[in-house]
Amino acid sequence: MARLDALSIKMTNGSTAEKLAEEYGKVIDNLQHVTLASRLKNTDLSGDPTSGTVEAKRFVNITGQSYGTARSGHAGQNVKADPVVIALNDNTEYLEEVEEKDLRTYGVDGLIERRTKNHQDALAVELDTKFFAEAVNQGTSYSPAGTPTIDDEIEGAIQEIETKRNNFVNGVPRNMIEVVMSPAYYGKLRNKINAIANSNDLGKVANYEQGTFNNTQVYSSVFLPEGVNYVVMAKGSVAQPVMTSIYNPKKIELSDAVAFGLFAYKGTKAVTPDLIIYNGTPASL
Template identity: 45%
Template sequence: MAKIASLNILIDGSSPAANDYLAELSGVVIENIQKNTLSYKLKNQELSGDPVSGTVECRRFTNATSANYGSARTAGKGAAVKAKPVTVAIDQDKEIVEELEAKDVRLYSVDDVLNRRANNHVLTVATALDRAFFAEANTNATAVNVYGITDVADILEKIIQECENTHNSFVDGVPRDMMSLVLSTEYYGKIRNHLDKCERSNVDTGVEEFYVWHGVETNSSTRLPVGCDILLMVKGAVAQPVMMEQYVAEKIPLSEAVGVELFYHYGTKAVTPDLIFGADFTQPNEGN
């Protein structure tokens, strides 16, 4: 990555070194945000449209149906392919604007200070995106009644089977390898404790993660909404288009400070809410 000798060079719009540095720094930030967000691995990637317009679209196609041989010939046409469009608005506009004082960068190089701040910006943006993603998923999740079930294995299995047996115009059952479990750290710990007590567990309980539970990818997250311990979703159930602008540096008037600015925009929407599930620990079964 290019080296920046001074704040004055950083704000020189005609400086190739400054422009290259800011472009490279932006690229590194975007790459690291993708690595640090669980939502990036789970979100819907099949979107169409230009994000600059403010919206993108996801199209969900209905299942094909079998007809008796000769039906198309008799009708003179095949069955129409039906699709349900879901519009995702990019309606969240965010910024990180920080001022660097000349005296504060004298002990370090400019690019060293900016690299350190960029690492913090990665965490800030990643947290915002994950929290928005899981909040949307939680809001649209079908709450599976697990009232009275005390065994954590039975609770998770009931939720998994609820998703597995989904049948509607778009879905005819869901394979477990298409699902992902996201657990709070507390509930993730309960599963680890459960595995520790299993005499013949095929999971190495000495490592931090166990990755798969009953054939379902499993993750722990500190970014779930308050009160949410379990989310199960099919990968792609939530869309979250993100637009990151390139870093910009500019002189702050009447000071020795330079403003470093990062702007980003995103939107979050559940595109297949019927494939998102949570747990309801409080609702009694009917008749109890």
């Protein structure tokens, strides 16, 4: 058997396809833990993602009426909802061609494990970056009054969301508020976080660090838009549905290379922009 045929046969046989499916299965599972976006995003979505869109609904608060109103009117109040449609129209691919020399260096299994891990990391960066870009793009700029300490500044920003009242919310509980900070700003708050017992959750996640400040989850992320110091939002303020598809190994025509990889179909959209604030001056979005 010619050595030039070795890669094609080894990479396109059934066992390799199964190995690739197994490793990409790990990638999809890991994204739920690796990305901060997965932790914060809105998951209360309806519809079939394969149709190209899903929908989130914001229900308008009901107003109490005098006892007997429904009986006399023979009807209760209509449920009012504001639908937000999220289109999965942001498509990317992570496709690579591998050569015989790569196979000789790492072996089939080793090569697949290395490259799928890299695809996972690249997709995770993309998801977090686009998530926070949407949050800042749709959120409201916030600046504290005066020159408060870092503790008072972040507390004030939390209260800005906590006390929000409109047709959809009558305040937001602190356990539903998330603060995402740049590493520099998180560092300023670090001593306060360290002073709280069991407030750190280090080494358990990949793309961010987290802690607790005044009964609110705070995170450090390198994926905030440049120039943004922090974002404060209600959990679920941004939706980011993601679908993936595996491209099984196939021989590249007229070459000794084989291609394999991953397709990602996604959309990112603010569902509750009124519950998002940010501090800083974004360089670009």
